[in-house]
Amino acid sequence: MAEQSVRWGILATGGIAAAFTADLVDLPDAEVVAVASRNQESADAFAERFGIPRAYGDWQALAEDGDIDVVYVATPHAAHREAAGLCLEAGRGVLCEKAFTLNAREAGELVALAKARGSFLMEAMWMYCNPLVRRLKALVDDGAIGEVRHVQADFGLAGPFPASHRLRDPEQGGGALLDLGVYPVSFAQLLLGEPSDIAARATLSPEGVDLQTGALLSWDGGALASVHCSIVGGTATSASVTGSAGRIDVPYGFFFPERFVLHRDGRDPQEFTADPADGPRNSLRHEAVEVMRALRAGETESPLVPLQGTLAVMRTLDAIRDRVGVRYPGEAPDGAVGDTSPELTPA
Numbered sequence: 001m002a003e004q005s006v007r008w009g010i011l012a013t014g015g016i017a018a019a020f021t022a023d024l025v026d027l028p029d030a031e032v033v034a035v036a037s038r039n040q041e042s043a044d045a046f047a048e049r050f051g052i053p054r055a056y057g058d059w060q061a062l063a064e065d066g067d068i069d070v071v072y073v074a075t076p077h078a079a080h081r082e083a084a085g086l087c088l089e090a091g092r093g094v095l096c097e098k099a100f101t102l103n104a105r106e107a108g109e110l111v112a113l114a115k116a117r118g119s120f121l122m123e124a125m126w127m128y129c130n131p132l133v134r135r136l137k138a139l140v141d142d143g144a145i146g147e148v149r150h151v152q153a154d155f156g157l158a159g160p161f162p163a164s165h166r167l168r169d170p171e172q173g174g175g176a177l178l179d180l181g182v183y184p185v186s187f188a189q190l191l192l193g194e195p196s197d198i199a200a201r202a203t204l205s206p207e208g209v210d211l212q213t214g215a216l217l218s219w220d221g222g223a224l225a226s227v228h229c230s231i232v233g234g235t236a237t238s239a240s241v242t243g244s245a246g247r248i249d250v251p252y253g254f255f256f257p258e259r260f261v262l263h264r265d266g267r268d269p270q271e272f273t274a275d276p277a278d279g280p281r282n283s284l285r286h287e288a289v290e291v292m293r294a295l296r297a298g299e300t301e302s303p304l305v306p307l308q309g310t311l312a313v314m315r316t317l318d319a320i321r322d323r324v325g326v327r328y329p330g331e332a333p334d335g336a337v338g339d340t341s342p343e344l345t346p347a
Contacts, residue, residue, distance in 0.1 A: 003029040003292075003296065004029070004296065005029050005030065005031040006029065006030055006031065006069050006070060006291075006292040006295055006296070007031050007033045007067055007068050007069045007070075008024060008030060008031065008032045008033065008068065008069070008070055008071070008072060009032075009033065009034045009035065009036065009062050009065060009068040009070070009071040009072070009087075009092070010032060010034070010035040010036070010046070010052070010071070010072050010074065011035075011036050011059055011062055011071050011072065011073045011074065011075065011083050011087070012036075012037060012073065012074040012075040012083075013035065013037045013039075013042045013043060013045070013046040014074060014075075016074050016097060017035075017046070017072070017074035018046070018049075018050075019282075019284060020072055020074065020124075020284045020288070021035075021046075021050050021052075021072075022050070023279075023283055023284045023285040023288065024072075024284075024285070024288050025050055025051070026285070027285060027288060027289070027292075029292060030288060030292065032050060032052050033052065033053055033054060033065070033067055033068060034052060034053065034054040034055070034056060034062055034065050034067070034068060035047050035050075035052050035054070035055050035056070035062070036055075036056040036057070036058065036059050036061065036062035037055075037056075037057065038057070038058065038059070039057065040055070040056075040057030043055035043056055043057055059082075059083055059086055060086060062087075063086040063087045063089070063090040063092060064090050068092055069092070069093060069295060070092060070093035070094065070095060070120060070291060070295060071084075071087040071092045071093070071094050071095070072095045072097075072124070073087065073094060073095070073096040073097060074097050075097075076166055076172040076173060077097065077098070077099045077100070077101060077102060077172075077173045077178055077179075078102055078171065078172045078173040078328070080096050080097065080099075080100060080101045080102075080106070080110075081101050081102070081106040081109065081110060083096075084096045084110050084121075085109070085110060085113060088110065088113045088114050088117055088119050088121065089113065089117070091117060091119060092119065093119055093120030093121070093291075093295060094110075094114070094119070094120065094121050094122070095122050095123075095124050095287070095288075095291050096110070096121070096122070096123055096124060097123075097124045098123055098124055098125050098182050098186075099173070099178040099179070099182045099314070099317065100123045100310050100313075100314055101314065102173050102178070102328055102331075103314065103317075103318050103321075103328075103331065104311060104314040104315045104317075104318045107310060107311055107314040108311060111307050111310075111311060114300065114301075114307075115300070118300060119300065120291070120294060120295055120299070120300050120301065121300070121301060121307060122287075122290075122291060122294070122301060122302045122305050122307075123305050123307075123310040124284075124287055125186055125287075125305050125310070126255075126256070126284050126286065126287045127183060127186060127187065127190075127255035127256065128186070128190060128287075128304050128305045129286040129287040129289075129290050129304055129305070130255070130256055130257070130286055131274070131275065131278050131286065132257050132258075132259075132260065132272065132273075132274045132278075133190075133255070133257065134304075135272060136241075136248060136250070136257075136260055136272075137190060137191065139248070139262065140191055140241060140243070140248070143245075144243075144246065144248075144262060144264070145241065145242070145243030145244070145245055145246035145247060145248060145262070145264065146243040146244030146245030146246060147221075147223075147243055147244045147245075148191055148192060148223050148241060148242070148243050149222070149223055149224070149242050149243055149244060150223065150224050150225065150226070150240075150241075150242040151187065151188045151191060151192065151223070151224075151225040151226075151239070151240070151241050151242075152225070152226045152227075152239060152240045152242075153183070153184035153187045153188060153225075153226075153227055153228075153238070153239040153240075153254060154184060154227070154228040154229065154230075154235040154236060154237060154238065154239075155180040155181065155183045155184055155228075155229050155230075155235060155237050155255075156176070156180065156212065156228065156229060156230030156231070156232075156233050156234055156235030156237070157180065157230065157231050157233075157234055158232070158233060158234035159231050159232050159233075160232065161231055163205075163206070163207060167179060167209075167231050168205055168207055168209060168231075169207070169209075170207055170208055170209055170328050170329060171328075171329055173328055174207070174209040175205075175209030175210040175211075175213075175231070175326060176209075176210050176211060176212055176213055176229040176230050176231045177202075177210050177213050177229055177317060177320060177321065177326070178317060179231075180229040180230070180231070181213055181215075181227065181228075181229030181317070181320070182313065182317065183229075183254075183255045184227035184228065184229060184239070185215075185217075185227055185313055185316050185317060185320075186313050187239055187254060187255065188217055188225035188227060189309065189312060189313055189316065190309075191241060192217075192219055192223050192225065193219070193312070194312040194315065194316065195217035195218055195219055195225070195316060196218060196219055196220045197217075197218045198215060198216070198217055198218075198316065198319045198320060198323065199215065199216045199323065200213060200214065200215040200216070200319075200320045200323040200324050201213070201214055201215075201323075201324060202214070202324035202325075202326065203232070204324070204325070204326065208326065208327075209326060210229075210321075210324060210326050211230065211231055211232045212228070212229065212230035212231070212232055212233065213228070213229050213230075213320060213324060214226070214227070214228045215227050215228075215320050215323075217316070236251075236252060237252050237253055237254060238250055238251050238252055238254055239254035245264060245265055246262065246263050246264035246265055247262075247263045248260055248261070248262050248263070249261045249263070253281065256281050256282055256283075257274065257281070258273065258274050258281050259271055259272060259273040259274065260272050287305075290302050290304055290305070
């Protein structure tokens with residue numbers, strides 16, 4: 001018996017919205033019923049491209065469309081608080097791209113709003129829903145490499161990106177950390193939870209965003225994580241997890257891996273590969289499937305991407321930015337980066 005279709009709205013029409021929608025329309029139990037942009041022409045073009053029945057030239061109209069079960073928010077992260085907030089206020093479920101928001105304060109506001117409305121909310125951390133990443137986590141949790149001692153992960157793009165690019169724009173939450181560094185941080189915290197201490201250094205652009213950032217995260221139990229992100233150098237985009245009894249190496253594309261290798265003391269290396277039945281390794285379908293599973297089960301969050309985990313990652317990103325001196329417009333010049341004066345706090 002076929003599952004009841006889940007009706008999706010798409011908020012924004014950029015590259016990641018197109019990639020997600022392309023995967024979504026191939027799922028038999030997903031129905032994309034509407035798209036919204038702040039530009040009607042963009043919405044119309046996106047709707048025509050994917051055969052979407054309704055196109056809106058403003059976000060509010062999408063949020064108020066009663067035929068929508070869940071909205072995928074794919075704006076730049078500086079607009080996530082506003083866009084996701086509109087949808088939650090209107091009673092829609094929300095899958096919101098990462099970085100979840102600009103800072104932990106905004107993330108907390110969205111989580112509180114979702115809980116108050118009884119609405120579904122999830123960060124679009126597709127890495128957490130990837131079958132091979134889930135297998136890696138299960139092996140670590142089961143003690144395959146003993147006690148985790150160190151995690152390493154990096155994500156860097158060579159660029160160069162001009163000052164006009166969104167990755168260099170403070171108004172859009174630019175910089176390497178929120179766009180790319182969220183992956184290494186999230187990978188480390190998937191395995192170890194929230195760190196107890198954080199040290200960081202960065203190279204800043206003339207606009208005041210981070211061009212590259214390195215951070216050392218530490219935990220009370222003695223584990224460490226080394227994470228790096230860059231928009232001025234293409235990195236290996238790999239990861240490793242070292243334990244007291246072995247190591248797991250994940251080659252290029254650790255957040256959508258094709259394979260990883262388990263090394264255990266006294267044994268031959270063991271390779272784990274992605275199942276071709278799970279689709280292309282860059283598929284976003286797994287997070288869509290998890291959202292629809294949760295909605296049908298009446299859940300308001302996903303156990304694969306729990307909201308407390310999202311908040312913990314945002315606190316780490318805040319702490320790193322605080323250490324390196326990156327603040328965005330509207331954030332207080334002194335104190336924690338998430339502090340904002342009352343008149344600037346979103347409703």
